[in-house]
Amino acid sequence: MLQRFLVCIFFPHTRNIFNEWLVRDTSKKIRAVKRSKGMSGKPVTSKPVYGYLMDEDENFIIDGEAAPVVKQIYSLCLAGNGPTKIARMLTEQQTPTPGTLEYRRTGSTRRYHPGYECKWATNTVAHILENREYTGCLVNFKTEKVSYKVKHSVENPVEKQAVFENHHEPIIDRDTWERVQELRKQRKRPNRYDEVGLFSGILFCADCGSVMYQQRYQTDKRRQDCYICGSYKKRTRDCTAHFIRTDLLTEGVTENLRKVTSYAAKHEARFMKLLTEQTEDGSKRRNAARKKELEAAEKRIAELSAIFKRLYEDSVTGRISDERFTELSADYEAEQKELKEKAAALQSELSRAILKINNSQRNRTSQRNRQQKHS
Numbered sequence: 001m002l003q004r005f006l007v008c009i010f011f012p013h014t015r016n017i018f019n020e021w022l023v024r025d026t027s028k029k030i031r032a033v034k035r036s037k038g039m040s041g042k043p044v045t046s047k048p049v050y051g052y053l054m055d056e057d058e059n060f061i062i063d064g065e066a067a068p069v070v071k072q073i074y075s076l077c078l079a080g081n082g083p084t085k086i087a088r089m090l091t092e093q094q095t096p097t098p099g100t101l102e103y104r105r106t107g108s109t110r111r112y113h114p115g116y117e118c119k120w121a122t123n124t125v126a127h128i129l130e131n132r133e134y135t136g137c138l139v140n141f142k143t144e145k146v147s148y149k150v151k152h153s154v155e156n157p158v159e160k161q162a163v164f165e166n167h168h169e170p171i172i173d174r175d176t177w178e179r180v181q182e183l184r185k186q187r188k189r190p191n192r193y194d195e196v197g198l199f200s201g202i203l204f205c206a207d208c209g210s211v212m213y214q215q216r217y218q219t220d221k222r223r224q225d226c227y228i229c230g231s232y233k234k235r236t237r238d239c240t241a242h243f244i245r246t247d248l249l250t251e252g253v254t255e256n257l258r259k260v261t262s263y264a265a266k267h268e269a270r271f272m273k274l275l276t277e278q279t280e281d282g283s284k285r286r287n288a289a290r291k292k293e294l295e296a297a298e299k300r301i302a303e304l305s306a307i308f309k310r311l312y313e314d315s316v317t318g319r320i321s322d323e324r325f326t327e328l329s330a331d332y333e334a335e336q337k338e339l340k341e342k343a344a345a346l347q348s349e350l351s352r353a354i355l356k357i358n359n360s361q362r363n364r365t366s367q368r369n370r371q372q373k374h375s
Contacts, residue, residue: 198250
């Protein structure tokens with residue numbers, strides 16, 4: 001009787017454990033297959049980004065209806081418009097959103113919002129402006145699930161993603177995409193008056209280093225614009241309420257520009273020399289950082305090769321199972337592949353930078369020789 005009672009208590013628990021193991025092992029196998037497919041240069045998603053369609057052979061082809069909208073978004077950004085303003089302009093043009101377009105074609109309601117078929121969101125525009133796949137490259141493993149027990153996915157850092165260049169026809173050329181990224185880094189948001197301040201995003205507090213925000217004090221008789229310390233305004237740091245009037249700041253910057261342009265006009269050769277030296281100093285610092293990063297990548301690649309060798313020996317001698325060897329080697333191979341691509345890109349950047357510096361030095365030498373010859 002006691003034995004039957006114990007079986008009734010513990011058997012359901014044991015069955016749950018076995019079910020848990022089965023789900024975990026199945027998840028590992030699915031992830032291994034997906035990893036192998038993704039690292040081979042094939043897309044791991046069945047739905048390409050907005051602007052592309054997928055054919056039967058899993059090739060990305062340009063969507064004739066959506067691609068012009070993507071190009072328009074990038075053009076508007078280059079013209080100085082932010083994601084919020086671009087979203088408002090697309091909404092006013094009654095351009096169907098990506099979710100609406102998907103609903104009309106497939107019936108999927110995943111991103112469809114009835115009554116808001118042409119209501120663009122700022123985040124949607126920002127995501128399009130930041131997506132590298134519009135340059136023709138395939139980006140796999142942009143997200144991952146932390147565990148098979150968790151349904152939602154998390155964003156993967158760039159170093160964990162697998163990028164394959166020249167995978168499909170680009171909608172946006174690389175130069176345009178990079179210019180947009182630079183503009184996005186220096187983006188300025190409109191204030192409450194729907195204006196963008198002349199010095200927004202480039203003015204910082206001398207004491208605490210926080211960004212200074214545009215402030216407007218307006219009465220019936222007077223209006224005054226100024227920039228005030230952001231940390232004082234938000235009470236995030238112990239900083240004073242110092243500010244600078246916009247008109248005085250504009251006057252000071254304008255006067256400084258006059259002095260610089262006057263000096264450049266009177267001493268053109270000396271000014272160009274100073275400017276070139278300053279540019280070269282910046283290039284040398286960037287090249288040193290690239291070289292250090294390249295050395296770290298090459299060191300890790302060598303370490304991974306040694307790890308591969310030890311793993312293979314452990315597999316041959318039976319110290320680890322074949323399944324474990326396959327799982328570990330897939331991860332290490334993926335890491336090594338990413339590092340090799342990163343090292344190749346860094347080496348290419350270094351070569352271009354060194355060539356540019358050498359050309360600049362040759363040009364200066366030639367110019368100096370010509371001046372000496374004429375004198």
